[in-house]
Amino acid sequence: MDEGVKTKKTISAQQLFFLILQTQIGVGVLSLPYSVHTESGKDGWISILIAGLFVQIGIGVIWLLSSRFPDKTLYEFAPLLLGRLLGTIVNALYIVFFFIVAAQMLIVFLYLTSNWAFPHTPHIVFAVIVVGITVYLIQENIRIIARFHVLMSFLFIIVLILFVFIIKHLNVYYLLPIGSEGAPAILSGTKQALFSFAGFEFLLWLYPVTKASSKAKWKAAAGASAIAAVFYTLLSAFVYMFFSLKKLNHVPEPVLYMVKAVELKMIERIDLLFLSIWAIFAITSFMSYMYLAASGVAKLAKAKHHRKAVYVLAVLILPITFYTANPEQSVNIYEKISTLSTIFLFAVPAFLLAVAIIRNKREEST
Amino acid sequence: MSFWRGNKLAAFSPSADENAKRLTEMLGDADDVKQRKFSFGKTAGIALYLVTLVDSLRVEEHILRPLAENKSKNPEDALTAIERDDAADYEAAMNALLIGKTLVFFEGRTACLICGTERTALRTITEPLNEKIVRGAHDGFVENLNTNLFLLRKRVQSKELVIEFAEKGERAKKQIAIVYEKEIANPELVKEIKRRVDSINAEMIYSAGHIEQMIEDSTLSPFPQFLSTERPDRVAANIMEGRIAILNDGTPTCIIAPVNFITFYQSPDDYTSRPLSGSFYRLLRLFAFFIAVLLPAFYIAVTSFHLEVVPGDLIVQMKGSVADIPYPTIVEALFMEMTIELIREAGIRLPSPIGQTIGIVGGLVIGDAVVSAGLVSNFTLIVVALTAIASYVVPSTEMNMTIRLLRFPFMVSASLFGFYGLIFIMMVIVIHLCKLESLKTPYFAPFAPLRWKDLKDTFIRRAIWKQKTRPTDSMPLDETKEEGSREWMKE
Incomplete structure (x- = not known):
């Protein structure tokens, strides 16, 4: 009952796995194949696969770093590594980053929602509802959030079943010859795809609260990212086999168009069903980032519980989403955050790991 | 504790008359209080009871007649009432009186003897109307607590079945029974439920629903957090899973905790x-x-x-x-x-x-x-x-x-x-x-947190011999339910 709270280890490795998976698979699902295709054409799926491999390296770095401080989150060990001032600045930057990512997710969510299903409903209505649901969940501790994310992961089964129905519409020749776009194009597509895997950095915060061996935690995080990579690769490969390159230029959300082709006797317009499931994935990712930001704010303010921070952030995020409601802006933001994310997901943890090794900082688990 | 104001009532008086008078006064000279004087050899005495609550035949047969026949040396031995007790003070005596016992005072003694003479008006044991099943036992709880506990004890014939009583209700007392299997139920949970039941401070307990609202975790939730049932077989099965049952006198409903969402979907029919x-x-x-x-x-x-x-x-x-x-x-x-x-x-x-x-x-x-x-x-x-x-x-x-x-x-x-x-x-x-x-x-276990092992009795019900362990959501002390029942297959 309470023993979990005392030792701070409150979630299992299984929950860690699903938390990371749910955070990684989010708003990107609908448009990732398109945005990667703009760089690397029909070889986009290779870009995504490579991005997935890079992410495995990123996870390795984070795991090495976190296993040096088995009882501390990044918010707690950054000041130890860099000194109080610098550490606090890094923390603050992370908070801002998470908050921006969350805001961006919400914006994309609202934009796609009104584009596909609810053109007449004002953005602010859905924004308030989504933020409201988010607050309802993330004011609780990580254990409850984990339970919820695990449950929602089962919607993947529906998505996979839909995939089976798409297979007969696919044309493998669209993919051939493999790799003809050239390495530079593929790599630049990789850069574009990296941001879709954002969410694995959650490990920096989940490592100390997970009750499992260090290796099991690595397996869970790496496994989640691997699944996400396979999922994204498969998804984009499907899209590139479904649309010819020419057609793809005209469909910014190719996944929905692809799903629309599925015809079941019982129900038509599967894209609407898919959109609803995607909404859940998008909201769970949004929840994770809001939680990360809120717990950071609470740490900065030295609050005992992150509840108040959640309320503050919820109030703050609404006007932002209201302000930036047109699609061009959201694409711009996406580009910028994509670059930012490489710093926060890869560079900073690597730098902190280097500092930890050089200064030989390491703590034992209590 | 409005009854016991003033400390002059602390001890019994040597005069039987005096004692009987005081108790009668405390009951507001109610018309159904009966005093029967008797004499046993040289000792005189008074039997006091509420005529509306006692079985007059039992008072007659087990108290008054033996005393009149005057066969043994001291009056205690003469009484043939099986259930006998000594009241420590007026409060205990009054409580006994109010549940239909007869008080016996002897002149010259500062003591009060309680004899069991309650009348029980029993509804027959029938299958509950709102929980019918096709196969399996067809008995159901009634309004009488003792009968219900009899049904449970009869069903779970185990030396580890613990029944604990609590009397609740500041103005009108009602008996509550907490029943659990001590080798299975988690002692932490038992302690917790007792703590919550103890803290009930209501004027009167009307029904199981009252207790439920006093002790459940979240009253405003649309979901019930206690399983209410009138079926002894369902209660027995839940007790064997390490859950704790609470019964109270006056309602046929038994409430069970801790439960989870899926418990409400398990019917005894599934298992038979x-x-x-x-x-x-x-x-x-x-x-x-x-x-x-x-x-x-x-x-x-x-x-x-x-x-x-x-x-x-x-x-x-x-x-x-x-x-x-x-x-x-x-x-x-x-x-x-x-x-x-x-x-x-x-x-x-x-x-x-x-x-x-x-x-x-x-x-x-x-x-x-x-x-x-x-x-x-x-x-x-x-x-x-x-x-x-x-x-x-x-x-x-x-x-x-x-x-x-x-x-x-x-x-x-x-x-x-x-x-x-x-x-x-x-x-x-x-x-x-x-x-x-x-x-x-x-509450949402075994789905959240997800426990694969416990899914065996959720969407589907696996064969009984495949369910070797208890569900872990009630944190049972002993997880093994059965092992090797199908050993004969191997020969």
Whole structure:
């Protein structure tokens, strides 16, 4: 009952796995194949696969770093590594980053929602509802959030079943010859795809609260990212086999168009069903980032519980989403955050790991 | 403790008259207080009892006659009442008097003897009306606590079955019994439930529902956090899973905690029937849950937002049917739902022959007329009727209420936001279920937190011999349920 709270280890490795998976698979699902295709054409799926491999390296770095401080989150060990001032600045930057990512997710969510299903409903209505649901969940501790994310992961089964129905519409020749776009194009597509895997950095915060061996935690995080990579690769490969390159230029959300082709006797317009499931994935990712930001704010303010921070952030995020409601802006933001994310997901943890090794900082688990 | 004001009442007086008088005064000189004087040899005495509560025959046979016959040396030995006790003070004596015992005072002694002479008016043990099953035991609890405990003890003949009593109610006392299996139930949980029961400080306990509200984790949740049942077999099965049962005198309902969502879907029938059919009906019930909660909302979302999801062949009829109705679908559906709720409520209150009439008038006449009048479409009627049937499939009255309530937010939300409305409410409810705890254990286990091993008795029911361990949500001390029952297969 309470023993979990005392030792701070409150979630299992299984929950860690699903938390990371749910955070990684989010708003990107609908448009990732398109945005990667703009760089690397029909070889986009290779870009995504490579991005997935890079992410495995990123996870390795984070795991090495976190296993040096088995009882501390990044918010707690950054000041130890860099000194109080610098550490606090890094923390603050992370908070801002998470908050921006969350805001961006919400914006994309609202934009796609009104584009596909609810053109007449004002953005602010859905924004308030989504933020409201988010607050309802993330004011609780990580254990409850984990339970919820695990449950929602089962919607993947529906998505996979839909995939089976798409297979007969696919044309493998669209993919051939493999790799003809050239390495530079593929790599630049990789850069574009990296941001879709954002969410694995959650490990920096989940490592100390997970009750499992260090290796099991690595397996869970790496496994989640691997699944996400396979999922994204498969998804984009499907899209590139479904649309010819020419057609793809005209469909910014190719996944929905692809799903629309599925015809079941019982129900038509599967894209609407898919959109609803995607909404859940998008909201769970949004929840994770809001939680990360809120717990950071609470740490900065030295609050005992992150509840108040959640309320503050919820109030703050609404006007932002209201302000930036047109699609061009959201694409711009996406580009910028994509670059930012490489710093926060890869560079900073690597730098902190280097500092930890050089200064030989390491703590034992209590 | 308004009865015992003033300390002059602390000890008994040597005069039997005095004692009897005081107790009679305390009862406000009620007319049903009877004093019977007797003399046993040289000692005189008084038997005091409430004539409305005692079995007069027992008073006569076991107290007054033996005393009059005067066969043994001292009066205590003469009494033939089996149940005997000494009252420590007036409070104890008064409590005994109020549950139908007879007090015996002897002149010159500062003591009070309590003899068991209660009258019991028993309803016969019948199968509870609201929890019928096809196969298995057909007995049910009654209003008398002792009978209920007898049924439980008889069913679980184990030396580890613990029954603990608590008397609650500041003004009118009621006995509460906490029953658990001490080698299985988690002592932390037992302690917790006792702590909560102890803290009940009500004037009177009217029913099990009262206790439930006093001790449950979250009163405002739509989901019941205690399993209420009138079936001894269900209680016994739950006790053997490490859960704790609370019974109280005066109601046939027993409440059980900690429970989880799926407990409400487990019927004794599942276990007495074959694993395949048991699993089928379990799945059917869970499917019914989704129909009862989601179908009207889904229908509203489809007709008001996403008519294009309907397959081509059906869309013409559906569109035609809905288009003729002047009201939006949500109004139609709410109207029909309210009608069904009205029929149901009226059907319960009325005597059963009239209740059936209401069902026919409500169901057939209104249902038919409302469509031909053009108020409600055929499809709405089908959806609402199917939903009503599905909501009665759950083998628990409280969960049935919950389901019927839950559908309304879904319907309103779906009429506003279509499919998105559905997923918004669904998320809120799932989050709520993830947060909810029954006696500090997660309510939505084994789904959240996900415990693969415990899924064996959820969507499906595996064969009994495959369920070697107990579900862990009640944190049992001993997880093994059985091992090697099918060893004969190997020979």
